[in-house]
Amino acid sequence: MVQDLLPNNGDSSSESGPVSGAEAALLANGTLPGRKTLYALRDGEGEHHLIGGQVVTLIARAGDTGGLHEAAIMTGGKGATMAPRYHAESDAAILVLDGSVTLLLDGEYHLLNRGDYAYVPAGTVYGHTMLDWRTRFLTWTIGDRVGAMYPALGTPFSRPVQPENANLSIADETLRAAEAVADVVFVEAPKPADVPERVTNDRVPTTQMPYVLRAGTGERLVAAEQLFSFMQTQASSGDQFIAIMNEGPKGDAIPPHFHREHTENFFCMDGHMTMWVNGQEVKLLPGDYVQVPARHVHAYRLDAPYTRFFGWLTPGVFEPFFRYLGDAYDGHVFPMAPPPFRFERVLAHLDELDLQPLGKGDAPASS
Amino acid sequence: MVQDLLPNNGDSSSESGPVSGAEAALLANGTLPGRKTLYALRDGEGEHHLIGGQVVTLIARAGDTGGLHEAAIMTGGKGATMAPRYHAESDAAILVLDGSVTLLLDGEYHLLNRGDYAYVPAGTVYGHTMLDWRTRFLTWTIGDRVGAMYPALGTPFSRPVQPENANLSIADETLRAAEAVADVVFVEAPKPADVPERVTNDRVPTTQMPYVLRAGTGERLVAAEQLFSFMQTQASSGDQFIAIMNEGPKGDAIPPHFHREHTENFFCMDGHMTMWVNGQEVKLLPGDYVQVPARHVHAYRLDAPYTRFFGWLTPGVFEPFFRYLGDAYDGHVFPMAPPPFRFERVLAHLDELDLQPLGKGDAPASS
Incomplete structure (x- = not known):
């Protein structure tokens, strides 16, 4: 033992x-707590928003973490995409859970599969396109300034699975509305000519810089x-x-x-x-x-x-x-x-x- | 309702x-039944054999299905491989569960990810190499004549996860021993120069022929x-x-x-x-x-x-x-x-x- x-x-x-007393109770009723406390969400639970044909399920909002971080699951089908963007002051990270994703990161395109990881320091341009009919990734941002973009970009939704035949495009005015309330700036970026190579990097950098990392490394x-x-x-x-x-x-x-x-x-x-x-x-x-x-x-x-x-x-x-x-x-x-x-x-x-x-x-x- | x-x-x-009486009882004790009956295995349960650095977990042997089929989970790491082979009279199929696999099928190399599928009619040469540190696929063969190759190719093992630093090679004499007891013939085949393209086919053929199929299609x-x-x-x-x-x-x-x-x-x-x-x-x-x-x-x-x-x-x-x-x-x-x-x-x-x-x-x- x-x-x-x-x-x-x-x-x-x-x-x-x-922590003891009432505050020590685990919140596990399928909803977000609205305050920094101990809580559990089952697969698919959280606050859903439909954004460009994909469902963003918020599993930790700024108010749920005391502003430490904000986290979401993005779920979508082939072709679902999010325009290139950067966060001026907030770091982001991505872990692929299912399917595969083309990730633009700092000017290069990468192919990420299940278990592959990406780190996006503040100021780094990134964007993604989903390649499989069942694609999911976990993403979180440090601090409390990015999460407001999700409600601004989408509409409340009923479930954590994308609808068939959703509109994959997001209007420019919607992007501008998100920029007005969150630490995000949407930018133009070249589209990749082809599906890029699968991530091969197996080392975490020793300094703070954008990187991708292969599953299992x-x-x-x-x-x-x-x-x-x-x-x-x-x-x-x-x-x-x-x-x-x-x-x-x-x-x-x-x-x-x-x-x-x-x-x-x-x-x-x-x-x-x-x-x-x-x-x-x-x-x-x-x-x-x-x-x-x-x-x-x-x-x-x-x-x-x-x-x-x-x-x-x-x-x-x-x-x-x-x-x-x-x-x-x-x-x-x-x-x-x-x-x-x-x-x-x-x-x-x-x-x-x-x-x-x-x-x-x-x-x-x-x- | x-x-x-x-x-x-x-x-x-x-x-x-x-079915009623004693024969109707669900067998769910972590072992294979040894006769055709109703049974359940939890993830990782079955009969394990270590073969060329990968673990083959038999989840249905001929004796467990009345000779209808034989099924296994193959689990391994990057580089684990199985030499090209064909079954003279037995059809095979593969469903990738995790990681990715290079599959040789009828002279062509394909890249399969989670959820991708392959059908291998009798007489078709196929082989695989695992590409991720956590790679798993489900495979089954029709009839009762292939499963005996697994014990002949490997040694009994204690768990459904491959060991670190396992020997990835399989001796020629071991392949010959498997051929002597099962419907399998090992053959030479060219190695792929590079990682092939991910499977794109989304249609099931209308006649009996080898094919691969993309997840979600x-x-x-x-x-x-x-x-x-x-x-x-x-x-x-x-x-x-x-x-x-x-x-x-x-x-x-x-x-x-x-x-x-x-x-x-x-x-x-x-x-x-x-x-x-x-x-x-x-x-x-x-x-x-x-x-x-x-x-x-x-x-x-x-x-x-x-x-x-x-x-x-x-x-x-x-x-x-x-x-x-x-x-x-x-x-x-x-x-x-x-x-x-x-x-x-x-x-x-x-x-x-x-x-x-x-x-x-x-x-x-x-x-």
Whole structure:
């Protein structure tokens, strides 16, 4: 039991201890909370807008995250597109969930498939066109200034799946209306002559710059049975966030803990998993999302033979934890003979980490 | 309630009526049954063999299907490959589940992504190379003569995920050993110079010939909220099987029924769904598989806002049912304003269909 290694050093004072009382309740009723709190959305839940033939499902608005980030799922069919644009002050990122997308990024066109990733620093022109009849990607922007463009660009919609025969074009005046309310500027860009090459880059840059990343790559660490792949680091995001793909077999639970500073976002990609949030159990299936703000106690366990979830953590302060917990790994598959979690290294550096482990008395039962 | 439209004409005689008693119990204990019966496997369950760095998970052996078909999931990483081969008397098919694959088919190389399909008639040379670190496809062969090649090519393995640093090569003598026990002949074929173009074909041939098919295409029918896409027809398979992608929103249950002749195979791709099999409820998540042999009563309901499952039905006799039930549809997304199920057309032709609906008294509660 990994929990045995952890001291009970949770501070229960109201300002720095874990959230308790009514505010600790998990909101999971299919709606967005409207305030920064712990909540879960099932696949397809959120606030839907129909924009140029694709459905944007907001899963985190500025008001739901305390202005840390805004996140959405874009769902559409072949030919659905969004005009090239940039955000003057807001970084953006994209993770493809299904189908394939042509992505314009900083003057070059890339082909992204499921699991491929792109980072779009503020000021970088980007745009996309969907290539498959079932295309979906997760996208989020840092801060609170971009999300208002979605309602301005579209109309409220009833479901997270695009309609047949939707109008794929977006009027210029609609683009201007979005520019008036959000950090977005739409621009002209050349159309690609052909479908571009699939993304091949497998390295996260060491400085802040636009990049694309092939599924299954990035900087990899292994800790016990789990493979952690950094798809975005603090250095590459200017300390604004980190993004990690976490995959493993059915295993033991990661023990309960909380963070004083950063918000953690869990998005299940494959398999299924169990989370415990402020002591409440929630099962996640592919497409399910949980926001865990600072000071909310959480734990998780992977439950299927191959489970994969994607996490982004805002702001970018927690990367050293993974480097203490795990060891560098060249492989692309979680190991057959797992090394131990390196909790002793984590504990030796606890004073420099935004981590508050709880004692074993608070641990969930592991499988 | 669609059930109200159905007469109770189930024949309960032992030879032609539904299976009852001990044989009606759903086998769902993580193992293959060893006899033709109703069973379910969760994602990753089955019999694993390590072959050339990829794991083949058998989900239906000849003995589990009464010799109707043999099915497997192939899971591997970038570079995992299987030498070109043909089956003298057995047809094969492939549905990509994750990642991407270069497929050699009848002398041409194709790039297949998630949801893309390939049909390999007997005598056609085919082979594959995996392109992503997480690549998976479903493959099955008609009859009982191919499956023995998997144990001959590999070694028993402990899990459905490939090991890191596996040996990707397969010795010639191993190929010869497989040829000695199964309907397979390995051949030389030229390697592709580059990654080929993604599959673009969107039509199922009208005669029996090798083909590839792009995800989301094929001949489409709509019935109520559900979109049925024929990826393989009776004509294109020589009446050996049909293959259908079935997608829709959360909806009502399809009423319970059974078939006298054909076996139906359910493979959940996205979302989640509920099946009732001989009155027993089973929830399916992505990667879960259920074999429903002839005379086993079944019903199902789609439970997520976008749920998609793939079915192959052996032998190919049931295609007319879908043509009576649904209407031709040009769209690629299930409709916002659904037309009715055309049960009256089904009932008017019930004597020519391999379909035994049950009365409403046997229907599951719908959501």
